[in-house]
Amino acid sequence: MKVACVGGGPGSLYFSILMKQVDPSHDITVYERNPAGSTYGWGVTFWDELIDALHAADTDSATAIIESSVRWDKWITHVQDRMTATMEGGDEGFGVGRRRLLDILTERARSLGVRVEFEHEIAGEEELTGADLVVAGDGVNSGLRERHADHFGSKVVFGRNPYIWLGTTKVFDAFVFSFVETTHGWIWCYGYGFSEEHSTCVIECSPATWKGLGFDRANEGDSLRLLEKLFAHVLDGHPLIGRDHADGSAHWLNFPTLTNQRWYRGNLVLLGDAAHTTHYSIGAGTVLALGDAAALVEALRGGTGLESALACYERQRKAPIRSSQKAALRSAEWFEHLPRYINLPPRHVVALLGRRHSVLMPHVPPRLYYRLDQAVDQLAGVSRLAYRVYAKVTRRKDAEASH
Template structure:
């Protein structure tokens, strides 16, 4: 089968890898408008569930991804940089550029052709392709050209946010909410490597304008945010430029498509669906899309039409609950000022339960978990769980 993937992000590259592993006879090309390594943002986060899946699907790239990743333990929520509450859990993260480099190298080793610096305007450029996989992100030009056929619905969140880096390395997944003269502004941060952390700043529209962030240039924006979050940065600096370009304020793009399929064209990853960054599932869903689509094509052999239809129907069913949770999470943060009159433990609990129903006793459990001794015991249990899962999937000892 001759396959063209548009977009060399995690979705496009990992689909190419997954399809080649199942059938080395596929002729697969990945086409990307940007140069190698160009990427928006800093870090990518994921959990053990995705790591288990990656090791089952392609042990070689999974080992490299895990080796390039760093661990964070616990989540901390701070008000004014001082009052703190804690949530359990752990996760892994790595630099987004490192992830793309690992996937591109693996794809090439399997015989995938990757062409950078080529902008694709329409699928008519590939008349001999048996399948065109559109993986060029939330602002996909190809999807926009066929918005009616895909039943595309695009909307934007109301909060401005900016994706920065910092040389302060956080060992916990950290939220800090600061009150300014113009209103509340907050960030969430997590390590991207041993030297850099991802640092995403978010606020409501009135606060953004009240602080003048809609008017400030790159350097002035960074300096103002460094002053606001000085306590949490603890002497660290914010970094705006990633691969030479300064970060810019964005509004989250919500993408929904009634179908991901049109003729021999299929959408995957953010081109097909987006989930708000406050639930941190975009990269995971993109890579799962890639695996499922490759597996469907393999199982159906020559009947690619049936494979694509199954991918479309089953994929919509699988992602529906997660998109609902993401919409709820985004709405909570867009109205976060409703909850900021509470003490830090109540606020933390409200934040952690924003897209789920909880039993009354769970708040008491949450309060118990604020005790340092209890937290240390939970971290010890989490360490044991990580060790067991790493051995089970055959991860090399570190």
């Protein structure tokens, strides 16, 4: 099969790697419009459940990714000067530099015989007439998808809160949330490490706070200086690092949640952010793109014909993506309605922050939800204890019976 992947992000590169493993005779080219080493963003996150899947799919790239990642198993939450809470245990989190991740996947793809062409923009699939399959992995603003937006049934809904994606030389050893109250309302950051030198720092606030603090008028330099003052308690004197723009503007955005009714048209198929996006507050975008890649390869290897394979891929991926998008929207809405929660006792705020994906929470008074949640946890603890006692008694009886 001759395959053209448009867009050199993690999804396209991982798809090319897995396809080559299935059949080295596949002729695969990845086209990326930007120069090598040029990428947006700082670090990406993933969680420990992904590790086994990466190793099962491709041990070489998995090993390199894990060796290049930093880990954390605690979460620290600052609520102004009222409280600092630390939660340890639970799922292990990982951060890896986006540029490093792309370098690993590019090197691995090339080692398997994939051609990766940088600074080669594809405007339309007619430029790829010899390809049996065209994979559109060219991001949320996919040009290939937009040419057929009516067919795909594309829909974008923008989040209310503006955010800015920054880096910092402060290396966090935990995943950090920090909420700061200003005279114009609350502003908060999410911080996590992704290398031994840098961390990601995403900062968000309501539109009223953003405008009240003057970010609608400030250039990037002034914006960064104000943000460094607001979050001095977590940055420990380290600077925030933005993205260079010719006009000096700060890169504030409103997050676009993209959905598509259909994921393929003829031999053109959508993958990753070209097919769907999930709000950054759940840290799932890269993981879902890798999952798309694996699912598409699995569908294609079934030998049922291209159209049947693409239909199978669409059908199998839509359910998990829909579930993730719903969880992400509930997470985004929790932050959009922060005043509903932030003035509760600090321990309540932290508990509700951890449950922000809940379907029920928006419809129940926060104090009542907290009490119900604590009661459920206590009952679950009693159930676990009862099971351990039951299992211990059963094992003792079995041992006595065997004698």
